Amino acid sequence: QPSSLSGLPAGVGEALEAEGVAELYPPQQAAVEAGVVDGDSLVAAVPTASGKTLIAELAMLSAIERGGKALYIVPLRALASEKKTEFERWEDHGITVGVSTGNYDSDGEWLATRDIIVATSEKVDSLIRNGAPWIDDLTCVVSDEVHLVDDSHRGPTLEVTLAKLRKVNPGLQTVALSATVGNADVIADWLDAELVESDWRPIDLRTGVHFGNAIDFDDGTKREVPVDRGEDQTARLVADALDTEEDGQGGSSLVFVNSRRNAESSARRLADVTASRLTDAERDDLRELAEEIRGVSDTDTSEDLADAVERGSAFHHAGLASDHRSLVEDAFRDRLIKCISATPTLAAGVNTPARRVIVRDWRRYDGEFGGMKPLDVLEVHQMCGRAGRPGLDPYGEAVLLANDADTKDELFERYVWAEAEPVRSKLAAEPALRTHVLATVASGFASTRNGLLSFLDNTLYATQTDDEGRLAAVTDTVLDYLAVNGFVDRDRDGGTESLTATGIGHTVSRLYLDPMSAAEMIDGLRTVARNAAGAGTEGETGEFVRTGDDDGDEPGFGTYTRPGNDESPAEETEGTDEEGTEASAVTPLGLYHLVSRTPDMYELYLKSGDRETYTELCYERETEFLGDVPSEYEDVRFEDWLASLKTARLLEDWANEVDEDRITERYGVGPGDIRGKVDTAEWLLRAAETLARDVEGVDGDTVVAVREARKRIEYGVREELLDLAGVRNVGRKRARRLFEAGVETRADLREADKGVVLGALRGRERTAERILEHAGRENPSMDGVRADKSASAAAT
Ligand code: ADP
Known part of the structure; x- marks a missing residue:
């Protein structure tokens, strides 16, 4: 019984029992036996919904009872607030909780007073870089969904962050929660932790494949679900779950599809199934909910979502506004919405169980792969794990769909019987190491090349690899890059090579920029400085420097002159006096393009016809870009440039008060994507403003221009509205x-x-x-x- 556990704050055990935790689940019991309430490190690799959170809570609460402080690391921002709310129920027992979100450049000093801090790994990384004083006081760190160290974008950050926390505080209790993966023992090895591994689930899960007229389950049972000719297989399965009453209630379904557009069309189609199975009371509630959804924003997505929800069906994907997302999740948990069609993002973390999970698409388009690629076993298992709501459903069912007998066999082999893949560190890649090597040096974790390598020895990569030279080789390449760009000084003294971050290197690390983004922005800002210098002389002499062709670049077909290059001020060809001094004027589009082409801004892809549209725009607005425009013959670079231009144009539209709807249409994105771009641009422009102060020759006007461009993005308005929109x-x-x-x-x-x-x-x-x-x-x-x-x- 939880109340018999010792080492927890007074009343916690009783409170758990009052919540319905009569006894610990077997994996929780095993965790306690492994010492999780005594401060021992632990890796818990157990299925979704098997009570991992309680393991973490036991660890954190007992650590706090011993006078310590705990950090809970989540993989997604959306989860941070969910977890905070969950932990806040301990406030009655004197535990304080804080969540750290928002800007990446503060040290979150106020968090020093909290017992439990919730943050994403990126946020923790930035707090360490900014010298948050309370980092030293941590005695317990929890890493949720630790198997995501396998993710090539975000995994390395988690890896390095855990290594840093453990280095600062050698006695740190590390509790890592993982889905069931192929090599949980390696993770435990890396973190010097005990391993609790289990397949136990609080509610029976049957996984099967539907083909023809029945679902075949892994436990040997079969369920007849005949599908008529021309009838939609998914719709039939959703209807079947709803028509099967348990405790007087039909079962809800979660349908996983492979794209946002498919999620939306599937929700529309499945609304026909759900609409005919609603009570009058539900219909009224849903109408109200639909109104609330329309109130969040007046976009097409909002309208489409409301239309489906009114009929008991919804879609869920990363393009949704966060208010939409939580309205849908809550109503699904309340059994008001009967079916959600979702992209795989919903499978990771968010707590939305359903009686039946339907994995409709098991392949998804992969750009790098150049075609349709099967989903990872781990991913499919996590989707399936969403089936079965403890206390509500007597069982959970996960169903994959096949159209022929061969596919059915393949799905059994590939997913139903298969073990999840092992996780593999993605640290030894240049983009990841570029940022982490700079931060490691800047925050004093290493001051020599050897020190750096021995720090990196504490990562999962080092635990896993049998190619010892690889990490060192990539590190050296990265050090070269950082030195050439003036972020790190290297000093060879005999056998040891010492490393120090330069002033600008420190700034870049604290701003949480990819050094390559910083280099791009600094380069762009230097163009402005060079221009200003050029314009200054012109202004005084009243004459134009003869420029243009004498740098050997024939401004002809397929070649752009560098706009604003001191040797070819673009205005020169116009030849009018007034424009001479304008050479240094920075435009919002120029700045938006500058930040859009950094690796910190994720890309908008060019669709068919876009190449022409943006090439034309590129010519039209040529004078506004900061830095070289690549030649049309440099295919890949030029395409990238145009893709950034598309993003920049989206931002410009936003700052020109173009309707959200119009923007989603013009760029083929969702409202959530606009928000994402806007937030990222705001952060990058803030960083650009800081960098601008450090770049020699950049004048005050430019700094003001950057600030104004940023504010216009923040509020999405033209200049004259900045004051009002700030209210x-x-x-x-x-x-x-x-x-x-x-x-x-x-x-x-x-x-x-x-x-x-x-x-x-x-x-x-x-x-x-x-x-x-x-x-x-x-x-x-x-x-x-x-x-x-x-x-x-x-x-x-
Ligand atoms: P996970 O984090 O593993 O996905 P959760 O921690 O969200 O799973 O647990 C799923 C549900 O099970 C939660 O609603 C939680 O309150 C409940 N739960 C956890 N442990 C117990 C227990 N020992 N007894 C009863 N319910 C529990």
């Missing part, structure tokens, strides 16, 4: 309507006629009151105020 609750659309009605600034909001404000805000009294309050108006009450009709007319 809480205003936002880009309302700011525009207020402006059109003559309320142009924050100060205006304090003085303006209330009827005009209310009219511009389309008669929404509560909103108007809140906005006036945030603008600092004495008496924001709208009691008895009548909306000015002309103001709302002006606003449309």
